[in-house]
Amino acid sequence: MPKKIINKLRIKRKAAPKTSQTVFTPPGTISYVGVHREGEVVTETIAYGPEHYEKHDKIVYSLPNDYVKWYNLDGIHDIEKLKKIGKRFDIHPLLLEDVANTTQRPKTEFYPNYVFQCIKMISYDEKDHDIEQEQVSIILNEHEVVTFQEQTGDVFGSVRSRIENNHGRIRTSDSDYLFYALIDSVLDHYFIAIEKIGDYLDVLEDEIFNDPEKESLNKVQNNKRVLINLRRSVYPLRESISRLLKEESRFLQPQTKAYFQDAYDHCIQIIETIESYREINTGLKDMYLSSVSHKMNQIMQVLTIISSIFIPMTFLAGIYGMNFEHIPELTWEHGYMYFWIICAVMFVGLIVFFKFKKWL
Amino acid sequence: MPKKIINKLRIKRKAAPKTSQTVFTPPGTISYVGVHREGEVVTETIAYGPEHYEKHDKIVYSLPNDYVKWYNLDGIHDIEKLKKIGKRFDIHPLLLEDVANTTQRPKTEFYPNYVFQCIKMISYDEKDHDIEQEQVSIILNEHEVVTFQEQTGDVFGSVRSRIENNHGRIRTSDSDYLFYALIDSVLDHYFIAIEKIGDYLDVLEDEIFNDPEKESLNKVQNNKRVLINLRRSVYPLRESISRLLKEESRFLQPQTKAYFQDAYDHCIQIIETIESYREINTGLKDMYLSSVSHKMNQIMQVLTIISSIFIPMTFLAGIYGMNFEHIPELTWEHGYMYFWIICAVMFVGLIVFFKFKKWL
Amino acid sequence: MPKKIINKLRIKRKAAPKTSQTVFTPPGTISYVGVHREGEVVTETIAYGPEHYEKHDKIVYSLPNDYVKWYNLDGIHDIEKLKKIGKRFDIHPLLLEDVANTTQRPKTEFYPNYVFQCIKMISYDEKDHDIEQEQVSIILNEHEVVTFQEQTGDVFGSVRSRIENNHGRIRTSDSDYLFYALIDSVLDHYFIAIEKIGDYLDVLEDEIFNDPEKESLNKVQNNKRVLINLRRSVYPLRESISRLLKEESRFLQPQTKAYFQDAYDHCIQIIETIESYREINTGLKDMYLSSVSHKMNQIMQVLTIISSIFIPMTFLAGIYGMNFEHIPELTWEHGYMYFWIICAVMFVGLIVFFKFKKWL
Amino acid sequence: MPKKIINKLRIKRKAAPKTSQTVFTPPGTISYVGVHREGEVVTETIAYGPEHYEKHDKIVYSLPNDYVKWYNLDGIHDIEKLKKIGKRFDIHPLLLEDVANTTQRPKTEFYPNYVFQCIKMISYDEKDHDIEQEQVSIILNEHEVVTFQEQTGDVFGSVRSRIENNHGRIRTSDSDYLFYALIDSVLDHYFIAIEKIGDYLDVLEDEIFNDPEKESLNKVQNNKRVLINLRRSVYPLRESISRLLKEESRFLQPQTKAYFQDAYDHCIQIIETIESYREINTGLKDMYLSSVSHKMNQIMQVLTIISSIFIPMTFLAGIYGMNFEHIPELTWEHGYMYFWIICAVMFVGLIVFFKFKKWL
Amino acid sequence: MPKKIINKLRIKRKAAPKTSQTVFTPPGTISYVGVHREGEVVTETIAYGPEHYEKHDKIVYSLPNDYVKWYNLDGIHDIEKLKKIGKRFDIHPLLLEDVANTTQRPKTEFYPNYVFQCIKMISYDEKDHDIEQEQVSIILNEHEVVTFQEQTGDVFGSVRSRIENNHGRIRTSDSDYLFYALIDSVLDHYFIAIEKIGDYLDVLEDEIFNDPEKESLNKVQNNKRVLINLRRSVYPLRESISRLLKEESRFLQPQTKAYFQDAYDHCIQIIETIESYREINTGLKDMYLSSVSHKMNQIMQVLTIISSIFIPMTFLAGIYGMNFEHIPELTWEHGYMYFWIICAVMFVGLIVFFKFKKWL
């Protein structure tokens, strides 16, 4: 591999979350299903208007009504905090259960008091050459957006800076545009991850063609798993955005539709790229198997050439090593030379045969 | 296999039920199609209200009308008992036939006096590392739920305890919530089983990559069978829950819809996981075939290296074992040493060649 | 194969019928397309009511109007007879052409004077372990059912006995229930055939895993053909029954709908089982290929082990068989013993190497 | 191959037509896209009524209005003739472009003055064992049908003879029945071609099973190409006939619908057969690969058996060919006999081992 | 390869464009995503009417209103120019972002002031035997068409010459016909590229069958990538044209619909051809694997034949090379001749055996 693009392709998670622990609780019981995590939950409030911007390192509800407020919470393992927020925004217990369940399938739900969006955030880690996945749940209501994340760190940096620096139309728009901007930012990072995967597939294709190793097929199988995983994140997202486009909600304004249409477009493009990569990855498997067969052919050729040349000549040498009392050739004056001549003829004949067979 | 997760993956059944025995009976004839079973049928009645809870080890019909009553019957091989219950709840003979047929496809039917649900219950046996399947038929009417099971033992323990201990909203809800809670509990156990299968696929992937044995592909084929079987249990269930969401029935109250929506969500997630596992399992087959090819390559390399080195040298030794009267080399003073030098040169040359070919 | 379940799986037909002979006739020309058959056509009339039952070995039209009449004709090669019946029941020439064409695709057609059903009857022959297929065309009108079969013998024995012995509700129902009962009986025999195929696949799986023979893959290919054939018989049947459920016809009474719903259910179950078997059969092909590869590996291991052990030792023996005048070892006192010691060391070394490689 | 059914399966065309030459002409420019052809265009007019029949070897427009007229033109390379006919029947330039383009996809178009049908005619050549394809475009208006063919020779012989000899209902029907009869005749010849392909697949299956040659897989690939080609001809035809059944046109009379329904039926059956053959053909590929693997196994067995038997014994002979001064066995009285006994024991032991391994 | 049709099949691009650079900009920010390019943007204005034609090497807005104006811009890397044109035609910032993004998926959007079409232009380079792809965005409004291209050079030569020389109906039609003519021209060049790919697949099939090289499967994998790429360009185009046919827009006149219908037809045909080629390409992969297996079989046959003949005879020679004191055969008068007779018998026997096995 000339350049390190991606370590063995995988979605990085410290441990697989276990859903089974929630089996014996009643529906609507909020229990954290995710990678074990301890420590403080990090919260943040950003409030802005066309002429205004402020930021707090905690949840602040007491802000003027005409500002757009973005409440962000990193860490959904703190069930009590979840419940308190759930109460403030009147979130249905079944939805809070979904927020705390990091294995939740992406989906959109329209409730009278809010729109709920679950989405899988993908980010490419430039340093470790790794792809990471994190679930974000978003609540949209009038002038307010709430985001729930699994871990600290997200892909919303450019959104924050556009708000702070008043870039684009975000400061002059309402909370639905912020809602869109977050989804758009998630989709943009899918593009980055997918571009890296595309580069990785190219490098792996060269590796498999030139020097297939046992590990190569393991990589192909890993790619398969990752692409299945990504597909399972994006397919439901397309459905979600399609619903955001079609269904009526008082929190989604008509002028934002063009933006969701653009996001829908990107979503389709991501899906098509993933499907292409799945097919290309299947092709890598075929290339691997054929490279291995090809190598076996080469090994067999070497064995066959050497055996075919020397086994008959060894037989000839064996004959004149016999101890019969009367072997006339042994007493010929040039017997030994004739032996070498016969060997040379056989050798040349076989070489010509193998040249003809294109084995040499 | 470092840790025992699952014995050879299979749906455990003592024997395959035979449908053919029902061929010569008229439609609507109730005949038990299932694993042979003898002995008493176990029955149970649980009745509850917001302030009330009682439990009986038999079917008790004479309970107050405003209680929610859950009648459970373990053992559908007793046709007479089935018929008696069928009469009490006015169940159509064709449905009773389905109750007694353990090969029935999951389905929902809306009748004027009840809703009928057939479902496949999956449970993971922690002790035997085995997955078991059992058919449950559920009848829902006003304030009453009837469940018909094949065997003693089920996945409804948490429902029973929530009723007894008044956890969640079950005691304050009507029979349709109980109906939902049973389906939800079945779905929760699908998640457990599927999680175990996922772990098993990981272990099997390592086994196949590191040390593929003949048995490995048999395991892959068994996985295929189990995943086909699970898919056949869950796909119709999605359709069932979708109908429970969409069709009108006086036994299903509007406020329960949000719960069925959640169950539908889980059902989709189970289906998507099964489909992913099917693809991963197909990948295991490819890995197996390539691991076997890789092993063959290694074997061939050893054979080729040893043959290629020793066959030519044996020929050389054969030459100087010949009995020609005039072989000048034999009389040279350092002939024997020269022989060894030639052998060493050939040996080193071939080793270099194999190093170059990356066979060593 | 421990037990004979099925001879080489195939749909038994004496010869493939040729459709090409009908090319030069105008549409609506009735010409027999089927396995060549001579001899009399066997006919039968069964007439019944709640209190009445009679049976005749010929077609009898002069029976009381309020009886349900079932006219059965075994042998559609007698075009004249077909035409006469066609005239009596006013059957469209294009439909009569379909009746006589045993390659007709299953279908339902609604005409003002009758409902037409074409269906493929499958029966498992217990004696020959064979699956047979035969086309049945059914005409339903008020109080009358006509069945056209290719050959003597059918799967309607249980229907006949239920009529004769007044089992179930058949005697108290009209001709549409008889129509249903015939279709139900055909479906029941699909279940039997499919159960046998399932057992056969299990046996074949064991055979392929334990002792793959060249014939095995031929069996897999035959299974593929049979399952394709069955699928082509059942898929259109689902569509047919769905139309019988949905379309209005004065010959189909509302109370029979529940029965057709049940038949539809069974049809879906048959289709799903066939699809499962097709996937399992594909898995058998993979197992076969991998079993063959595994066997090749074992053969190569034996060859490599024996060659690797003896070829170097043969070289060593060759050296001391050389006739150089000065080979010091030959004159050593324990030379021969040293030779054996070296051989033993090489032998043990290689055995250890092969143990390490897990080839032994 | 016991009997010649089909030469290497292919759709016979003298040369691939090139569409690229039409790139630089405006849309609606009529240019011949097809196999190069020179010489006269053959034309023919058949006019008939219930009591009337006449035939001319040229296009005759001046025939009584109440006759049905069929104008046939063999040769669409004469653009001027096409344009003249196009003008007489008021055909849209884009449709005339399609008539002259032999790579046009089958389709139906409804215009106010006519119905346009493009169809691919398949014919099996009994003499050369070949399948030929030719495009026919059909124009239907009141009392008139025009057919445009690529080459002389078609599959309409039976239609012509039915008109001439007044067979069936064609003489008493209008031009829409003639239109149907032509399509029906094309479909009938698909059945013949498909039957031949089915027979060919059977023969090829036996060839691959018993004696796979390198050429065999080439045949399988050719079948794949032909079946793809046929599918591409018939799938759009189903759509076409479906439109002829559903859309209103004053040129299609209600009583002809039953006939188009029958044609639709046949079309579905052809499609299903082609799909089955595609699956069976895929199975042939698998059989070929496994037959080749099986043959390799047999070759390896022979090599392994002979090597395993003789290499160790050759080592033994090598030992006693050594020239050590003190090899005690050489001086034993029965040494040579003991040598043979050891060889015999080794021989028998290995034979037993190979019998046990089922390699012998 | 007898004739050079296509160099290793690939879509030629100097470098893969990177979408990731657009991540940190707000939606609607126009940033060039494409192969790096410097230098002047080339612009062109063509204006025409039935009696008029003029051409300018720059954008000229001040032309009479009743002319049809075609503004062409080669080079979308100049963001300022894009913005200026965007302003003149009132193009939405999100669409301008798509114009500058060469990875945009083909699509059609209807805005009140214009119709937007993104399309992928394919051209076959006769000189380099290469296929090139370029994105074109088209804006249609009343009497005006704007085209945005990535690079200089396009497939619109025939459209330009038809305008200049007044061929066909383009000069007498409005801007919607020009819009159609551009799309039609793009589709025509797809046909050329696809024809070349078809020829290339034929040549590659012969290469793989006759002389499979390691490079061959790489070519097959490249074909797969190209066909996936083409499919991703054409599938959305079908959807686009279908929308142009169905949706109302004041810029699309009814009489142009027949032309878009024809384009739709061509689009379907291109898609079907691509799908066929994908299947044929998959067949090539199977042929390659089987050709490689076949070659291995031949190698193994040579090895086995030579080993089987000479190894036993070498053993025989070894026996009579032993130094036992009493080997009676050595003293026989014709011992040496008998040895040769035995060898000849063994040789002939093995040759007969291999002939019987069809290995010779």
Ligand SMILES: [Mg+2]
């Ligand atoms: Mg729970």
Ligand SMILES: [Mg+2]
């Ligand atoms: Mg729950």
Ligand SMILES: [Mg+2]
């Ligand atoms: Mg985070």
Ligand SMILES: [Mg+2]
């Ligand atoms: Mg974006």
Ligand SMILES: [Mg+2]
């Ligand atoms: Mg590459």
Ligand SMILES: [Mg+2]
């Ligand atoms: Mg966009």
Ligand SMILES: [Mg+2]
């Ligand atoms: Mg029955």
Ligand SMILES: [Mg+2]
């Ligand atoms: Mg029944």
Ligand SMILES: [Mg+2]
């Ligand atoms: Mg139970």
Ligand SMILES: [Mg+2]
């Ligand atoms: Mg649950």
Ligand SMILES: [Mg+2]
């Ligand atoms: Mg792993």
Ligand SMILES: [Mg+2]
């Ligand atoms: Mg949930």
Ligand SMILES: [Mg+2]
């Ligand atoms: Mg006919």
Ligand SMILES: [Mg+2]
């Ligand atoms: Mg006909």
Ligand SMILES: [Mg+2]
């Ligand atoms: Mg018919």
Ligand SMILES: [Mg+2]
């Ligand atoms: Mg019969």
